[in-house]
Amino acid sequence: MISKRNISDFFRFIDSHSAFVIAGHKEPDGDCIASCLALDELLRLKGKKTVLLSAGPFKKTETKAYEHLFKTEFDDIQNITDYGLFITDCSSKDRIGELNIAKLDFDTFIIDHHKTSDSSGGNCIIDASAPAAAYIVQQLFEAVHGEVTKTAAEILFFGLSTDSGFFRFLESNSADVFMAASRLISKGANPKKTYNLMTGGKSFSSRKLLGKQLDHAEAYFDGKLIITYETMEDTLAYGQNGRDSDALYQNLLAIEGVEAIVNIRQETEEQCTIGFRSREQVDVSSVASCFGGGGHKNASGASCKAVIKELIPQILQEFQKIL
Ligand SMILES: [Mn+2]
Known part of the structure; x- marks a missing residue:
């Protein structure tokens, strides 16, 4: 579970910019896409302008349907000072791949759950005990907006499901995760549909x-x-x-x-x-x-x-x- 300090850091960061670039790692997986898209929805609900970026390639079958939502280049460079950068599901600019933002100097906030991440400094929420970046974003969404929307619930459940191997990787200490999943189901996420999206469609x-x-x-x-x-x-x-x-x-x-x-x-x-x-x-x-x-x-x-x-x-x- 993320801390009150994490939540206030997040609030402070979103209050300090009117626009945001959101980027995950290259070769995005379901969790990467889910954490980006739910964060995007949350920021737009707060009246912020957003740009979703991904270096691709969208290789995994279950990610292809989302490719069109992401740009490959940041093209608002003349207004760059308005923007904050969110990096999700990875912790450094070299993991995001060949994107032009890698060379630009943004005020950056990192949301990640990888063990090898460097958790020093502010402006980041890095929780290696979180089964998915989507799980962290869900908690932020609920802290800011009270509850998740149906679209956010669906995509966040997809993210949590892909990174947890449809919950197979979770141990007996995961009651909080299942409670979070339960909230997503109550808002309209569908386990059967999600499992078919994750595992079907193969050539x-x-x-x-x-x-x-x-x-x-x-x-x-x-x-x-x-x-x-x-x-x-x-x-x-x-x-x-x-x-x-x-x-x-x-x-x-x-x-x-x-x-x-x-x-x-x-x-x-x-x-x-x-x-x-x-x-x-x-x-x-x-x-x-x-x-x-x-x-x-x-x-x-x-x-x-x-x-x-x-x-x-x-x-x-x-x-x-x-x-
Ligand atoms: Mn992940």
């Missing part, structure tokens, strides 16, 4: 790619770690539209005795992205940070200059220390 080729990735999977450390990958050939054949790495992780994490999963994707001849997931105790954000990335204890990512073959031994070396 046939995304299932074929899943097959490839399951086939590439290898087990290490007595099956505690599974590493799989996607080559550029796999991407060319099956991965062009609508990947479903969530389904891949869900499948592999179901293996008995497994503690962590690594999924490497060769993006270009010399660039890889790495996805990390863990089930319980293993903190994959510490491994991700060795490769220039970060994230949560149980879900992290990195992007680095590498080829798959050479990267696997390096990843094994880091896991050796913690498994």
